Amino acid sequence: MANRSSVPRKFFSRDEQQRIVAAIHAAEQRTSGEIRFHVERDVPKGEPSGGDPYLRARELFGRMGMHATGERNGVLVYLAVRARRFAIVGDEELHRRVGDGFWQDVAALMAARFAADDFAGGIEAGIARIGEKLREHFPHRDDDANELSDDISFGDQPTD
DSSP states (O other): OOOOSSSHHHSOOOHHHHHHHHHHHHTTTTBBBBEEEEEEEEEOOOTTTTOOHHHHHHHHHHHHGGGGGGOOOEEEEEEEEETEEEEEEEEHHHHHHHHHHHHHHHHHHHHHHHTTTTTHHHHHHHHHHHHHHHHHSSBOOOOOOSSOOOOOOOOTTOOO
């Protein structure tokens, strides 16, 4: 396993960060859906997440305003780098259409790459798979606007 920093902004190299942002941008070009990626050091142990990465991702999803997309089709990919824990949260309309099995498949795809210390590749593969499903259910329209930033958000600044 490569020696990676536990500092969220340094966990991925500059090149890896650019690849991840490019993957988000590419996925969103074919759908009206929105994808965000948030990185922090640890999953907070206090309320409301209690150390659970899924609950933390849901909390951030709300704080980042991702529920405010027009079609309720936003997705947040969350990674706590020191704990090496992650979660994926899709908004209600998307989740209603794809179900739990889809999220489990994406998580398994990502986890396999993470196990090989290919964190950027895992994030890229997960984003690509999410983008395909978003395109299937929410194709890009001529009047689509990018409702949320494609940039990676870090640490306690989830809206940067």
